Every structure is written in structure tokens, then in C-alpha cells.
Amino acid sequence: MKLSIPGRASATAVVAAATLLTGGSIAGAAPAPAAAAAAPDLPVANVKAHLAQLQSIATANGGNRAHGRAGYKASLDYVKAKLDAAGFTTTVQQFTSGGRTGYNLIADWPGGNTSQVVMAGSHLDSVTAGPGINDNGSGSAAVLETALAVARAGYQPTKHLRFAWWGAEELGMVGSRYYVNSLTTANRSKISGYLNFDMIGSPNPGYFVYDDDPTIEKTFKTYFTGIGVSTEIETEGDGRSDHAPFKSAGIPVGGLFSGADYIKTSAQAAKWGGTAGKAFDACYHSSCDTSSNINDTALDRNADALAYAVWQLSA
Numbered sequence: 001m002k003l004s005i006p007g008r009a010s011a012t013a014v015v016a017a018a019t020l021l022t023g024g025s026i027a028g029a030a031p032a033p034a035a036a037a038a039a040p041d042l043p044v045a046n047v048k049a050h051l052a053q054l055q056s057i058a059t060a061n062g063g064n065r066a067h068g069r070a071g072y073k074a075s076l077d078y079v080k081a082k083l084d085a086a087g088f089t090t091t092v093q094q095f096t097s098g099g100r101t102g103y104n105l106i107a108d109w110p111g112g113n114t115s116q117v118v119m120a121g122s123h124l125d126s127v128t129a130g131p132g133i134n135d136n137g138s139g140s141a142a143v144l145e146t147a148l149a150v151a152r153a154g155y156q157p158t159k160h161l162r163f164a165w166w167g168a169e170e171l172g173m174v175g176s177r178y179y180v181n182s183l184t185t186a187n188r189s190k191i192s193g194y195l196n197f198d199m200i201g202s203p204n205p206g207y208f209v210y211d212d213d214p215t216i217e218k219t220f221k222t223y224f225t226g227i228g229v230s231t232e233i234e235t236e237g238d239g240r241s242d243h244a245p246f247k248s249a250g251i252p253v254g255g256l257f258s259g260a261d262y263i264k265t266s267a268q269a270a271k272w273g274g275t276a277g278k279a280f281d282a283c284y285h286s287s288c289d290t291s292s293n294i295n296d297t298a299l300d301r302n303a304d305a306l307a308y309a310v311w312q313l314s315a
Contacts, residue, residue: 050145055133065124066126118314130290135198206259207272209255
């Protein structure tokens, strides 16, 4: 994430959420006429295996995976290879920022109505100070595992699914803004919703849902209610992560967040556990944001919520 800002259960146990509206707006969507296919329960071990690979990449490349550095390109190559092997159509988009070459990775799942595109994305770059395993290996790994779960299930949704990993978010959402700006007006209008995942495994976690599009927000809240986890509205993220360029372009957005360097209150510790008076992620933008800087429960819950939302909103 660019700037500091303040239980597992089967998805079949959660009530089906409303689907996306045709024509690029989700707000006010009508309920689906039939229950959507149940989303898979993502194995958290799989998500952590991706994080272990990102940690190894950082360790082998100067301790980080930052824009314009070898660790970033190696991270992108790792994700792309997994997606290519699973049957996705991948595209690498190149841009320049700060005199260094950056890359976005876009992965389309074949099929679905390409006039109604549901996107899920995360930034893949770290800061130069560390490997960025929570910020934002956690979101990147969960988006990757969700995409691979789509392939394993042979899922054929009504809408078209697209996944994305952004470069140079830490420099001001450069990659995601480049992508949105490169779209024609017609292609922007085809994106029914963009879901963003930036820091979802914080070691002293909270459970925050973006306060943006009402139907996306409700979908995430429905999932967490179904597993008995309270959420709070995340209102500090506008302009600070990769959903911002989409929102500015009029595309409905939503997402999840487990907290950065703000301090967990006593009330939050009472409902979520963890330690009051301590940051959600004390290693935010630091060298200690390693593979040990992850709360497995938060990572598991948020990854499953991600998959649930992708399945529900694309059905």
C-alpha cells in the first residue's frame, strides 16, 4: 500500500449476494435469479506457498521486489508462469516511471460476456526497504490462488473474469493508472467492477471493507457475517491504492484491507483479537515485512472472501 492508513467456513454457508448490473454499474443490482455456484475454500497453504516464492525472489534480488528492480520482474515472471500453465490468456503491459521500466500483468479467463468484465487485482511491487510480503505479497498471492482456483474448477461464469497485478503502486498507483488510462471509453464501460486487495494478512489484523460500491461492499460483508467475523468500513484508502484510478474513471470498486501502521484500539482488539495499542502491521514498509510477518487466519479469511466475491459477482 502506497501510504499508511488507519475462521474459515465453506462459501456454501453464506447467503448468495447480488450480481453485477449490465452496463458498468453494480449499485442497486437485483438479486440473482438462482444461487451462484459455490466458491471454493482456498487452501491457505497454497497462498502461503506463493508468499514463500515471493520471499525467495526478494532474498535473491537485494532484499526487495520494488519497481524497476530485478525482484519485481522475477515476481511477475513467477505469477505469469502459473497463469499460463493454468490456461489464462496473459498480457504484460510495459510502462516507464522514474526512469525505470515497469510492468503490469493482466490475465483473462476465456469465456464469459466480455461486455461485463469483473476484475480482481493487487499491486505486486514492494518498497525498496524490504520484501513486501504483507504489502503486498498477501494480496498478490490471494488473487493468484483465486485465479488458479477458477482454472481448477473449470468455472464458466456469466461475466468475463480478468485478474491483474500492478507495478509501481508504491510510487503512486503508476501501473494501475497507466492501465486505466490506456483503455478506450468503450472498454472502460465494460468493466462492471474492480476488486482491490492490498495488505490482507497483517500480523495484528483488522477486517476492513472498502466503503465504495454498495453491492461489492455488501458481498464482502455477507461473507464475513456468514463466518461470524465483524467488519469495519475502510474509509481511509481512497487515493492510496490501485482502486483509485478505476474509481476516478467511474468504475465501481471495492476491496479488503487488514491494516497498516495505524494503532489497533481496545474495542477492535475485543472483537478481533490481537493486541490493543499496537499497529496492525508494525513492519509496514520495513525490512521486517517478511514471510514471518503474516497472520495465517487473516490471510485465510480474506483469501476466501476474495474467492467468494469473485464467484458471486461474476455469476
